[in-house]
Amino acid sequence: MATIEAKLQALGLALPAPMVLPPGMTLPFPWVKVYGNRAWVSGHGPQNPDGTLAAPLGKVGLEVSLEQAQHAARLTALAMLGSLQRALGSLDRVASWLRVFGMVNAAPGFQQLPLVINGFSELIVELYGPERGRHARSAVGLAELPLGIPVEIEAEVAIDG
Amino acid sequence: MATIEAKLQALGLALPAPMVLPPGMTLPFPWVKVYGNRAWVSGHGPQNPDGTLAAPLGKVGLEVSLEQAQHAARLTALAMLGSLQRALGSLDRVASWLRVFGMVNAAPGFQQLPLVINGFSELIVELYGPERGRHARSAVGLAELPLGIPVEIEAEVAIDG
Amino acid sequence: MATIEAKLQALGLALPAPMVLPPGMTLPFPWVKVYGNRAWVSGHGPQNPDGTLAAPLGKVGLEVSLEQAQHAARLTALAMLGSLQRALGSLDRVASWLRVFGMVNAAPGFQQLPLVINGFSELIVELYGPERGRHARSAVGLAELPLGIPVEIEAEVAIDG
Numbered sequence: 468m469a470t471i472e473a474k475l476q477a478l479g480l481a482l483p484a485p486m487v488l489p490p491g492m493t494l495p496f497p498w499v500k501v502y503g504n505r506a507w508v509s510g511h512g513p514q515n516p517d518g519t520l521a522a523p524l525g526k527v528g529l530e531v532s533l534e535q536a537q538h539a540a541r542l543t544a545l546a547m548l549g550s551l552q553r554a555l556g557s558l559d560r561v562a563s564w565l566r567v568f569g570m571v572n573a574a575p576g577f578q579q580l581p582l583v584i585n586g587f588s589e590l591i592v593e594l595y596g597p598e599r600g601r602h603a604r605s606a607v608g609l610a611e612l613p614l615g616i617p618v619e620i621e622a623e624v625a626i627d628g
Numbered sequence: 629m630a631t632i633e634a635k636l637q638a639l640g641l642a643l644p645a646p647m648v649l650p651p652g653m654t655l656p657f658p659w660v661k662v663y664g665n666r667a668w669v670s671g672h673g674p675q676n677p678d679g680t681l682a683a684p685l686g687k688v689g690l691e692v693s694l695e696q697a698q699h700a701a702r703l704t705a706l707a708m709l710g711s712l713q714r715a716l717g718s719l720d721r722v723a724s725w726l727r728v729f730g731m732v733n734a735a736p737g738f739q740q741l742p743l744v745i746n747g748f749s750e751l752i753v754e755l756y757g758p759e760r761g762r763h764a765r766s767a768v769g770l771a772e773l774p775l776g777i778p779v780e781i782e783a784e785v786a787i788d789g
Numbered sequence: 790m791a792t793i794e795a796k797l798q799a800l801g802l803a804l805p806a807p808m809v810l811p812p813g814m815t816l817p818f819p820w821v822k823v824y825g826n827r828a829w830v831s832g833h834g835p836q837n838p839d840g841t842l843a844a845p846l847g848k849v850g851l852e853v854s855l856e857q858a859q860h861a862a863r864l865t866a867l868a869m870l871g872s873l874q875r876a877l878g879s880l881d882r883v884a885s886w887l888r889v890f891g892m893v894n895a896a897p898g899f900q901q902l903p904l905v906i907n908g909f910s911e912l913i914v915e916l917y918g919p920e921r922g923r924h925a926r927s928a929v930g931l932a933e934l935p936l937g938i939p940v941e942i943e944a945e946v947a948i949d950g
Contacts, residue, residue: 495753496762496765497764498764500724500764502726502786508764510768565824567818570766573933575932576933578933579935581814581816581935601822603818603819603820603821605943608932609770609931610769611732611768612739612769613739619768655907656914658923659925661888663947666887668888668925670926671929729927770929771895772898773930782925
């Protein structure tokens with residue numbers, strides 16, 4: 468079995484199904500664009516195992532607590548790994564994480580943005596190790612996110628040919 | 629004639645002149661940075677054919693309707709294509725669209741951000757086709773955009789040498 | 790002496806120490822990710838010479854003036870250069886600036902975002918020259934930034950092997 472997939476299983480973590488869009492919504496773009504030795508990952512949000520959006524939705528610091536937002540960031544990592552696995556065949560093909568852009572649906576005055584996105588980064592580093600999993604990162608507060616998701620994260624990774 | 633330029637003409641679409649900045653404003657950066665086999669495109673907004681900013685300005689969901697914002701995103705695609713044509717000589721040199729970051733000047737509570745940025749993505753995919761035009765994408769709500777433009781979009785593309 | 794470092798000295802500019810995090814805060818990511826012939830730079834904010842966050846903090850246009858924010862953007866450039874120097878050994882290894890994403894902690898209605906980020910871009914172009922220092926750029930207003938910093942900037946650069 469592939470190494471990263473085995474680590475996920477050992478941690479008791481499963482990757483969710485592809486995102487289920489609300490009725491009538493279609494997206495004219497893929498979740499992952501692969502070109503040459505790179506993959507660019509579209510903005511992902513937290514998903515349930517069946518691919519539906521994971522509750523709670525809303526502003527972090529108001530409708531969503533710090534702890535709930537950290538969990539949402541971890542679920543977003545799993546959703547992104549699911550998309551990468553479908554695009555690449557195996558998560559072992561990710562040679563290195565390069566850039567992570569973490570966006571929090573921030574209530575006015577909520578500044579603990581890095582703590583939220585740590586829920587994403589810590590899982591990636593746990594799975595890929597301190598060198599391959601290390602990524603440049605920003606964690607910032609957006610005014611609005613699609614469908615009211617509390618966290619949205621996009622990324623760029625290097626891949627093996 | 630170049631293929632993409634011919635498609636634009638067949639669609640009755642013209643690329644606008646370079647952006648006309650407000651009096652006294654200068655920008656210490658280019659609209660496109662070309663390096664190796666990549667081009668990074670600075671944040672663009674909607675322009676009129678003469679390069680001036682296209683009305684309406686303001687918050688989407690308040691001063692600007694969803695339909696107006698979608699049209700602004702389409703105009704932003706044309707402005708970006710104009711910059712790419714000037715930087716590369718021909719739009720056919722874009723080998724593949726890689727990453728699109730779509731920013732909406734969102735009024736509080738406006739969450740239909742993907743629908744807005746679809747005005748950009750659909751035109752790119754129509755022109756470049758489903759493989760070459762496919763791009764990783766995020767569509768998010770910003771607190772403020774320069775000069776009150778309703779939409780700003782930046783991108784990364786692969787180019788032929 | 791390295792060229793860029795000599796230019797900094799001639800301008801009377803010193804690079805700050807690594808960022809000093811508030812007590813109890815740790816970051817599971819590096820300030821710079823180097824891979825192949827690229828470096829991705831995490832979001833940086835303005836720092837004092839000792840690595841602490843530089844005052845004033847807060848919303849630009851409300852608690853922080855335009856001039857103070859421009860200075861914060863210039864300090865952010867110095868902080869980023871410090872991180873690049875530690876990651877690469879010498880700032881001369883930056884072959885070209887590619888992409889700069891400038892985020893302003895914008896008070897409602899503050900739209901002079903490009904003027905703020907010019908404090909960053911002008912220093913980079915002064916140090917690296919009009920070709921190597923040129924970068925694609927967006928300058929936008931965020932709802933919240935970590936710790937209330939007025940400016941956060943991330944970047945991608947090409948490096949010599």
